[in-house]
Amino acid sequence: MADVGYIRVSSVEQNTARQLDGVALDRTFEDKASGATTNRPKLQEMLEYVREGDTIHVHSIDRLARSLPDLLEMVSNLKARKVNVQFHKENLLFTSEVNHTQDLMLSMMGAVAQFERAISKERQREGIEKAKAAGAYKGRKKAVDNDSIREAMAVEGASFRKVAAALGVSVSSVQRAMKEIAACS
Known part of the structure; x- marks a missing residue:
């Protein structure tokens, strides 16, 4: 029976030190990725x-x-496999035993987490809109400029995929650049 830690922060710059500090663990898994999806390595x-x-x-x-x-699916699947889940901040432990009160608490706390994320995204969207209106927000800087993409596409036999791979950008970035170039011509 192992004590396994799971630590997650949303970005590489964030510090994980405060999570599970002082908890004796046999193994730890740490993601630096958004919690919006369960598709985390x-x-x-x-x-x-x-x-x-x-x-x-x-x-x-x-x-x-x-x-x-x-959240509900993950905890339910773990409980069915007889794997316990301990949330330290909320002081909740989930085991394979039926406990309707804890199931209710998990649903309520999970709903709060989902609500907080939605509110945060809404504030971010509002801030970006205001910054755009004030001319202060220009969006993310392009990794490769359109001229470099145009030059790479001019090579005989070049495809969107080949150019994207050569320049280290996505295929959609190449397609978008080519549309912008065509619109300016």
């Missing part, structure tokens, strides 16, 4: 690693999932 690795009788330790509910359906 270390989360998936941890879910494959844990076995019956193990306990997963998570700092808080929103570190595991920001979507209520994802």
Whole structure:
């Protein structure tokens, strides 16, 4: 029976030190990715690693999932596999035993986490709109300028995929640049 830690922050710049500080763990899995999806490499690795009788330790509910359906499904699947889940901030432990009160708490706390994420995204969107209106927001800087893409596309036999791979950008970036170039011509 292993004590397994799962730590998540949304970006590389964020510090993980406060999560599970002082908790004795046999193994830790750490993601630096958004909690909006369960498609996170270390989360998936941890879910494959844990076995019956193990306990997963998570700092808080929103570190595991920001979507209520994802959270409920994940905890339910773990409980069915007889893997315990301990949320330290909320002081909640989920085991394979039926406990309707804890199931209710998980649903409520998960709903709060999902709501907080929605409000945060809404504020961000409003801030961007105001900054755009004031001319202060220009969007993310392009990784490669349109001239470089045009030159790469001029090579005989060049395709969107080949140019994207050569320049280290996405195919959609090449397509968008070519549309902008065509519109300016």
